[in-house]
Amino acid sequence: MKKLTALVLAVVFALSLTACGGEKGMTYAEYTAAAVDSEVTVDVYVQATQSWWDNKITVYAADKDGGYFIYNMECSEEDSKKLTPGTKIQVKGHKGEWAGEVEVVDGTFTLLSGKSFIAEAKDVTDKLGTDEIANFQNQLVSFKDMTVESVSYKNDQPGDDIYVTLSKDGNNYDFCLEYYLNGSDEAFYNLVGGLTAGQTVDVEGYLYWYEGLNPHITKVTVK
Amino acid sequence: MRKTFALLTKILLPLSLIALTGCHGSKGLPSFEVPETFDESKEYNITFWAKNDTNITQANIYNQAIKDFEELYPNIHVNMRLYTDYGRIYNDVITNISTRTTPNVCITYPDHIATYLTGANTVVPLDALMADSRYGLKGSSLKYEAPGDIVPKFAEEVKLSGISYAIPYMRSTEACYVNKTMVEKLGYTLPDTLTWDFVWEVSEKAMEKDSDGNFKINGQKVMIPFIYKSTDNMMIQMMRQKNAGFSDEEGNILLFNDTAKELLEEIAVHAGTGSFSTFKISSYPGNFLNAGQCIFAIDSTAGATWMGPHATNHDISEDKLVDFDMVVTRIPQFDTSNPVMISQGPSICVFNKEDPEEVLASWLFAQYMITSDIQIAYSSTEGYIPVTEKALNDPSYLDYLSKEGIDNDLHYGPKIKASKLLIDNIDRTFITPVFNGSASLRDAAGQLIESTTKSMRRKETVDDAYFTKLYKDTRSLYHLDSVSKANTDGSEKKEFAPLPLTSKILLFALLFTWVGIGAFYLRGVIKKAYGKNNHK
Numbered sequence: 001m002k003k004l005t006a007l008v009l010a011v012v013f014a015l016s017l018t019a020c021g022g023e024k025g026m027t028y029a030e031y032t033a034a035a036v037d038s039e040v041t042v043d044v045y046v047q048a049t050q051s052w053w054d055n056k057i058t059v060y061a062a063d064k065d066g067g068y069f070i071y072n073m074e075c076s077e078e079d080s081k082k083l084t085p086g087t088k089i090q091v092k093g094h095k096g097e098w099a100g101e102v103e104v105v106d107g108t109f110t111l112l113s114g115k116s117f118i119a120e121a122k123d124v125t126d127k128l129g130t131d132e133i134a135n136f137q138n139q140l141v142s143f144k145d146m147t148v149e150s151v152s153y154k155n156d157q158p159g160d161d162i163y164v165t166l167s168k169d170g171n172n173y174d175f176c177l178e179y180y181l182n183g184s185d186e187a188f189y190n191l192v193g194g195l196t197a198g199q200t201v202d203v204e205g206y207l208y209w210y211e212g213l214n215p216h217i218t219k220v221t222v223k
Numbered sequence: 224m225r226k227t228f229a230l231l232t233k234i235l236l237p238l239s240l241i242a243l244t245g246c247h248g249s250k251g252l253p254s255f256e257v258p259e260t261f262d263e264s265k266e267y268n269i270t271f272w273a274k275n276d277t278n279i280t281q282a283n284i285y286n287q288a289i290k291d292f293e294e295l296y297p298n299i300h301v302n303m304r305l306y307t308d309y310g311r312i313y314n315d316v317i318t319n320i321s322t323r324t325t326p327n328v329c330i331t332y333p334d335h336i337a338t339y340l341t342g343a344n345t346v347v348p349l350d351a352l353m354a355d356s357r358y359g360l361k362g363s364s365l366k367y368e369a370p371g372d373i374v375p376k377f378a379e380e381v382k383l384s385g386i387s388y389a390i391p392y393m394r395s396t397e398a399c400y401v402n403k404t405m406v407e408k409l410g411y412t413l414p415d416t417l418t419w420d421f422v423w424e425v426s427e428k429a430m431e432k433d434s435d436g437n438f439k440i441n442g443q444k445v446m447i448p449f450i451y452k453s454t455d456n457m458m459i460q461m462m463r464q465k466n467a468g469f470s471d472e473e474g475n476i477l478l479f480n481d482t483a484k485e486l487l488e489e490i491a492v493h494a495g496t497g498s499f500s501t502f503k504i505s506s507y508p509g510n511f512l513n514a515g516q517c518i519f520a521i522d523s524t525a526g527a528t529w530m531g532p533h534a535t536n537h538d539i540s541e542d543k544l545v546d547f548d549m550v551v552t553r554i555p556q557f558d559t560s561n562p563v564m565i566s567q568g569p570s571i572c573v574f575n576k577e578d579p580e581e582v583l584a585s586w587l588f589a590q591y592m593i594t595s596d597i598q599i600a601y602s603s604t605e606g607y608i609p610v611t612e613k614a615l616n617d618p619s620y621l622d623y624l625s626k627e628g629i630d631n632d633l634h635y636g637p638k639i640k641a642s643k644l645l646i647d648n649i650d651r652t653f654i655t656p657v658f659n660g661s662a663s664l665r666d667a668a669g670q671l672i673e674s675t676t677k678s679m680r681r682k683e684t685v686d687d688a689y690f691t692k693l694y695k696d697t698r699s700l701y702h703l704d705s706v707s708k709a710n711t712d713g714s715e716k717k718e719f720a721p722l723p724l725t726s727k728i729l730l731f732a733l734l735f736t737w738v739g740i741g742a743f744y745l746r747g748v749i750k751k752a753y754g755k756n757n758h759k
Contacts, residue, residue, distance in 0.1 A: 037677075037680040037681050037682075038681070039681070094677075094681060096504070097505075098505065098506050099506035099507070099510065099538075106677070152279075154307060155282060155306075155307060156279045156283070156305075157282070157305060159304070159305070160305075160307060210538070211506075211510060211538050211539045211543075212539075212540060
């Protein structure tokens with residue numbers, strides 16, 4: 001009888017421990033292998049967010065292995081203030097692909113405890129023009145010694161996205177200052193809007209994809 | 224006790240009056256009357272919130288129009304703010320109504336105006352201005368050539384309860400941009416008028432794959448034969464073609480019915496096979512069409528410059544473009560003998576201000592935007608058409624239309640074909656009833672298709688129980704059980720949700736206070752009378 005009681009207690013204890021731990025998120029490898037439209041659960045760290053809008057927020061997230069773009073995640077305005085860089089969250093949603101951008105859509109999140117994590121930018125300059133660069137999608141990346149070719153405002157006037165064309169070794173690449181990500185940073189907005197053709201720059205940003213490479217830039221150093 | 228009660232009365236009476244005043248909302252602006260004169264020595268700064276289609280030419284036309292207008296009226300200064308999203312304009316206007324900082328002139332949709340009208344005298348009724356012999360559509364005191372009559376069908380679209388709260392600015396409809404080459408390669412002949420059955424059938428046929436997993440029709444890994452840009456419009460037009468209820472002039476929501484369910488069941492079948500998708504799920508139809516990955520791409524005629532292998536604009540790299548014959552045709556129909564399609568496009572509304580002359584200055588600018596030169600220039604940027612009879616029949620516009628396809632720029636063939644599609648079908652266009660909440664209903668209509676499509680792609684069970692839940696969830700998400708209805712006199716009749724507890728407590732407190740005041744007064748009267756009697 002004692003043995004049976006001990007066994008039952010052990011099982012209950014094990015089950016309760018599992019319950020406390022909650023569902024474990026997929027690894028980055030599992031996430032990348034998951035089919036489009038399948039359900040995904042990922043434990044990730046917020047790196048940046050676009051401005052909250054209509055009970056939704058778009059999150060640039062990462063873990064130690066890769067980057068995630070979490071599009072229009074359900075989020076109250078109050079909760080959006082908790083999504084500071086480094087915060088660990090579990091996101092449940094579906095994997096989607098929109099114009100080549102792999103993302104988590106229709107997601108909901110819960111805050112997780114644990115250490116915060118901020119990814120460092122990976123230099124992918126030598127991957128430009130190769131298929132390999134797609135493997136870095138949604139990660140914070142950097143490009144060195146790029147040449148400014150052109151800068152234009154989405155509406156032909158300040159107040160919205162800025163499209164920046166940079167070149168390397170004679171090939172042009174499209175970059176974007178996403179207004180809802182960092183348009184409110186006036187100094188940065190003016191810096192990017194004021195770039196002129198011929199300048200040499202180092203840039204950092206999240207490797208967004210729109211029918212091809214289209215990083216959302218977060219840092220520009222004019223050389 | 225008396226002193227306490229009197230003190231309470233003194234405090235509660237003004238408080239309750241404030242509360243009651245609050246219940247009626249803040250005092251609105253005085254209703255607008257056309258002023259007798261327009262003081263041209265006085266300076267007016269007016270703000271204009273506009274939307275363009277990420278099209279620099281359109282922005283340039285706005286800028287040039289403002290410059291030209293300011294030369295004609297040097298005392299009116301126009302400050303423009305450009306948006307690329309109507310939703311943002313709508314939200315910004317709503318925010319600014321409460322602080323009385325609305326723009327003077329705004330590009331908008333009638334659905335949005337219905338909501339703006341919940342503020343007292345917020346939007347200026349334009350009938351008197353349009354008919355004014357000095358400053359109206361045929362005004363004699365204008366410093367520009369009067370625009371003349373608006374196409375009656377378009378003029379009707381901006382009326383709410385019989386009152387014109389806007390002037391139409393541009394009009395478009397939807398077109399089906401078809402890869403004719405692929406349709407024929409699949410063994411079909413493109414009919415004059417597409418039917419839904421034809422589109423579904425060809426789309427399913429295009430899903431055949433070879434042994435390597437490539438689609439036979441294009442040899443690629445990607446093929447979505449049928450993509451719809453605006454699922455709101457898709458549902459609205461399907462319902463109209465079926466003569467099924469969507470909503471009515473009284474603001475009754477009729478969308479959630481058996482016909483809608485039947486349509487969703489059909490859509491579900493094709494979403495499940497992957498032969499149908501939407502812009503929200505997959506991206507722009509034009510990008511897939513131009514890459515040879517789509518056969519039927521339905522988008523606005525105002526997006527025609529993005530459609531086709533020789534399109535003026537495209538978002539995909541040159542190496543992904545494929546060559547094919549493209550046909551621009553009406554959207555699919557259920558009844559080919561009676562084709563119908565939606566009319567859409569931006570309108571312009573004028574917001575009320577304290578100074579009627581400021582409103583008149585705003586009107587002069589708004590009306591300037593529908594003069595022929597601007598109408599022709601702007602409509603030529605996309606598959607729009609002008610909204611005035613004068614512009615539609617202007618020799619320069621007719622000349623523009625006649626040069627269809629002579630180049631791939633201003634005279635890009637599919638763009639002019641798209642415009643002609645609407646010109647030839649103006650009488651076959653329709654709009655849905657406008658009321659406070661009709662914008663949400665539009666969104667809900669699209670959401671039904673988006674949700675069904677997503678669910679099928681995600682291998683969820685889509686059955687009767689699914690649709691019952693979908694209807695319930697969509698009604699709730701878009702607050703369609705508590706929309707307000709527009710009365711025929713333009714006033715608002717509202718259906719309210721149950722009062723929150725705090726409101727009930729406040730109302731009870733007010734009632735208690737007034738009963739107390741009444742009792743106190745009555746007590747005084749009785750006592751006075753009793754006292755008088757005692758003196759006798």
